[in-house]
Amino acid sequence: xxxxxxxKANAAEENGSYxxxxxxxxxxxxxxxxxxxxxxxxxxxxxxxxxRQLENFRAGLRGVHPSDIEGIAMxxxxxxxxxxxxxxxxxxxxxxxYVSTENPYRR
Amino acid sequence: xxxxxxxxxxxxLVGAVGGSSxxxxxxxxxxxxxxxxxxxxxxxxxxxxxxxxxxxxxxxLSGLTVAYELGKRGYECTILEASHRCGGRVFxxxxxxxxxxxxxxxxxxxDDEPHMYFNGGAARIPSFHxxxxxxCKELDVELEVFVGENxxxxxxxxxxxGGKPVRIKDYKTNVRGFLGEMLAKSMSxxxxxxxxxxxxxxxxxxxxxxxxxxxxGGEYTGSxxxxxxxxxxTTHGVQKDLIEFRDLLKSRLGGRIMTASEGEQxxxxxxxxxxxxxxxxxxxxxxxxxxxxxxxxxxxNVTNNGVEITYDQDGVRHSLNVDYCFNCIxxxxxxxxxxxxxxxxVKAMKYVRRGDAYKAAFQAKERFWEKExxxxxxxxxxxxxxxxxxxxxxxxxNKGVILxxxxxxxxxxxxxxxxxxxxxxxxxxxxxxHPNYRSLVEKPVTIAWHRMNxxxxxxxxxxxxxxxxxxxxxxxxxxxxxxVNGRHYVVGDxxxxxxxxxxxxxxxxxxxxxxxxxxxxxxLA
Ligand SMILES: Cc1cc2nc3c(=O)[nH]c(=O)nc-3n(C[C@H](O)[C@H](O)[C@H](O)COP(=O)(O)OP(=O)(O)OC[C@H]3O[C@@H](n4cnc5c(N)ncnc54)[C@H](O)[C@@H]3O)c2cc1C
Numbered sequence: 053x054x055x056x057x058x059x060k061a062n063a064a065e066e067n068g069s070y071x072x073x074x075x076x077x078x079x080x081x082x083x084x085x086x087x088x089x090x091x092x093x094x095x096x097x098x099x100x101x102x103x104r105q106l107e108n109f110r111a112g113l114r115g116v117h118p119s120d121i122e123g124i125a126m127x128x129x130x131x132x133x134x135x136x137x138x139x140x141x142x143x144x145x146x147x148x149x150y151v152s153t154e155n156p157y158r159r
Numbered sequence: 160x161x162x163x164x165x166x167x168x169x170x171x172l173v174g175a176v177g178g179s180s181x182x183x184x185x186x187x188x189x190x191x192x193x194x195x196x197x198x199x200x201x202x203x204x205x206x207x208x209x210x211x212x213x214x215x216x217x218x219x220l221s222g223l224t225v226a227y228e229l230g231k232r233g234y235e236c237t238i239l240e241a242s243h244r245c246g247g248r249v250f251x252x253x254x255x256x257x258x259x260x261x262x263x264x265x266x267x268x269x270d271d272e273p274h275m276y277f278n279g280g281a282a283r284i285p286s287f288h289x290x291x292x293x294x295c296k297e298l299d300v301e302l303e304v305f306v307g308e309n310x311x312x313x314x315x316x317x318x319x320x321g322g323k324p325v326r327i328k329d330y331k332t333n334v335r336g337f338l339g340e341m342l343a344k345s346m347s348x349x350x351x352x353x354x355x356x357x358x359x360x361x362x363x364x365x366x367x368x369x370x371x372x373x374x375x376g377g378e379y380t381g382s383x384x385x386x387x388x389x390x391x392x393t394t395h396g397v398q399k400d401l402i403e404f405r406d407l408l409k410s411r412l413g414g415r416i417m418t419a420s421e422g423e424q425x426x427x428x429x430x431x432x433x434x435x436x437x438x439x440x441x442x443x444x445x446x447x448x449x450x451x452x453x454x455x456x457x458x459x460n461v462t463n464n465g466v467e468i469t470y471d472q473d474g475v476r477h478s479l480n481v482d483y484c485f486n487c488i489x490x491x492x493x494x495x496x497x498x499x500x501x502x503x504x505v506k507a508m509k510y511v512r513r514g515d516a517y518k519a520a521f522q523a524k525e526r527f528w529e530k531e532x533x534x535x536x537x538x539x540x541x542x543x544x545x546x547x548x549x550x551x552x553x554x555x556x557n558k559g560v561i562l563x564x565x566x567x568x569x570x571x572x573x574x575x576x577x578x579x580x581x582x583x584x585x586x587x588x589x590x591x592x593h594p595n596y597r598s599l600v601e602k603p604v605t606i607a608w609h610r611m612n613x614x615x616x617x618x619x620x621x622x623x624x625x626x627x628x629x630x631x632x633x634x635x636x637x638x639x640x641x642x643v644n645g646r647h648y649v650v651g652d653x654x655x656x657x658x659x660x661x662x663x664x665x666x667x668x669x670x671x672x673x674x675x676x677x678x679x680x681x682x683l684a
Contacts, residue, residue, distance in 0.1 A: 060243060060244050060245075060452065074261045074262075074612060076455070076457075076495075077241075077261065077492070077612055077613055077615065078261075078495075078615070079495070080494075080495025080496065081457035081458060081495060081496045081497050082457065082497070084495065084497065085495070086491075086492070086494055086495025087494055087495075087509055088490065088491030088492060088493070088494035088495060088508065088509060089491060089492070089495065089615060091495070124575055125609075125610075127262075128261065128262025128263060128610065129261055129262045131262065132262055151497070
């Protein structure tokens with residue numbers, strides 16, 4: 053297939069270093085939480101708690117029980133994280149303001 | 160203790176459950192083919208000197224259809240796509256391509272040749288999906304036949320004949336023989352006398368005889384339909400031994416084998432030459448400049464005279480104000496965005512669940528299946544990997560790409576494994592059919608749709624019960640199909656009753672554009 057420049061994002065970017073910032077795909081825009089994926093709110097979460105949970109998922113203390121469907125969804129994300137990327141993520145998540153998960157209809 | 164049923168008892172049983180008409184109805188339920196009207200050119204109002212802005216959220220097939228059609232009528236379209244590529248679930252992997260699975264990002268290492276590709280999402284086009292086929296024609300997307308049914312491929316089940324793979328032709332021929340014999344016997348015993356005239360009964364018997372390849376007297380003694388044991392060209396063929404009926408009945412998969420290539424998955428099927436994403440490329444040749452990649456929508460605010468979109472690209476937050484918005488983002492991901500949708504709309508989006516389809520593929524170092532008279536088609540296994548698909552194209556080349564596993568409904572089994580565990584599972588399963596499999600395959604890719612970034616699933620599931628849709632489900636569907644304020648449309652196969660087909664994605668886009676068109680005509684009249 054002939055790949056023209058506008059048919060994809062640029063390849064260098066695609067093949068670039070591992071992107072840890074998948075959180076919002078599941079946890080919603082600015083980490084507001086997403087019922088559709090059963091992923092809880094991250095915005096407004098205490099940094100120490102966030103760090104502990106990411107470490108727990110990474111270490112297999114959380115998200116391993118076969119009946120823990122949501123935890124199993126979260127764990128593969130965490131197993132890829134290094135200490136540096138956890139620090140980086142905590143800073144990123146810290147930049148999100150707390151918002152209510154439920155969006156009331158407003159115009 | 161097993162109790163045996165005589166053939167007579169069995170026939171009585173069949174009769175007791177409702178006789179032939181019930182059986183016939185059960186058979187036709189297999190098809191369940193939706194009716195597609197022949198593709199018609201959309202009759203949409205061309206804007207002329209008026210200007211309208213449109214945002215398309217997600218570069219899935221439905222979004223691209225909207226961009227293409229509205230672009231033709233003078234609408235100014237912008238496509239925001241969160242991923243590095245358009246196409247969503249139309250996804251072909253080739254050398255160097257990224258498989259963006261969350262927690263298992265990997266790259267395809269197949270040899271860099273046109274026939275070395277794998278359709279990780281959509282792979283088959285039924286010949287009556289007319290709107291899709293019409294776009295392929297209009298956009299110069301070359302099509303070829305997809306070989307799905309191949310009676311030379313295998314059926315393998317550990318419960319059947321000691322796990323030895325059986326050619327599908329041998330399985331089918333023998334089952335038909337015995338079924339035919341049972342029918343013929345019951346006919347000759349005047350059991351089915353009543354409703355038929357003499358001529359009808361005669362024709363029925365002849366159908367049964369050729370269905371089962373029966374001898375005179377309605378006996379099944381084996382058939383050369385599935386080929387000879389030896390000879391057949393320059394020497395006379397020697398008939399294969401028949402497989403005992405009881406042995407054929409050891410597998411739970413028998414019904415599936417007999418009907419796998421019927422209905423929407425029956426021949427003739429088509430595919431885009433050199434990869435299904437050539438359909439996406441066809442659309443992008445026209446609307447490609449309108450796509451913003453890695454542009455992840457984060458907020459949707461519907462106002463009285465338009466829609467305000469917020470998206471993140473390269474770490475920068477952008478806003479885009481438009482007159483109309485078409486949104487093919489999966490509904491369970493839309494619920495995580497900042498939005499102001501009405502409560503019943505949100506309720507519907509939250510209700511929809513997603514199927515967890517899973518596919519895997521290997522590069523084969525040689526085309527070992529061709530040495531076993533297999534050209535294209537599907538081997539079916541009663542194990543977790545379930546299928547091996549041999550490629551329809553690239554015949555007699557050195558290598559090829561085969562599908563190593565496909566699970567459309569229960570894909571979480573493999574999804575929850577590590578990449579190494581997945582691969583080992585597919586190799587072990589494949590070895591049951593091809594003993595040297597392990598040494599013949601390499602360069603695996605796995606595509607677990609439940610973890611694919613920005614998709615997190617495959618087929619939208621609207622109904623929770625197998626017996627059909629409840630009134631409440633239908634109401635939620637109707638709610639989500641209608642636009643919010645006449646401004647925001649949800650599209651995609653997720654807004655159809657026939658999910659996980661490209662044709663459905665296109666028809667949902669057509670539905671939405673026809674609805675928009677009424678509004679635009681009314682406004683500009
Ligand atoms: C395993 C499998 C097998 C299939 N087999 C067949 C087949 O044989 N034949 C057939 O016809 N069909 C098949 N299908 C179905 C077909 O692929 C789909 O019906 C069709 O492609 C859906 O198109 P869509 O328009 O709904 O968009 P989707 O493909 O659902 O695309 C949604 C898009 O939204 C983007 N997105 C998500 N979040 C955001 C955000 N926040 N901001 C911006 N963009 C976002 C995604 O990246 C994606 O590009 C199969 C699908 C799968 C998964």
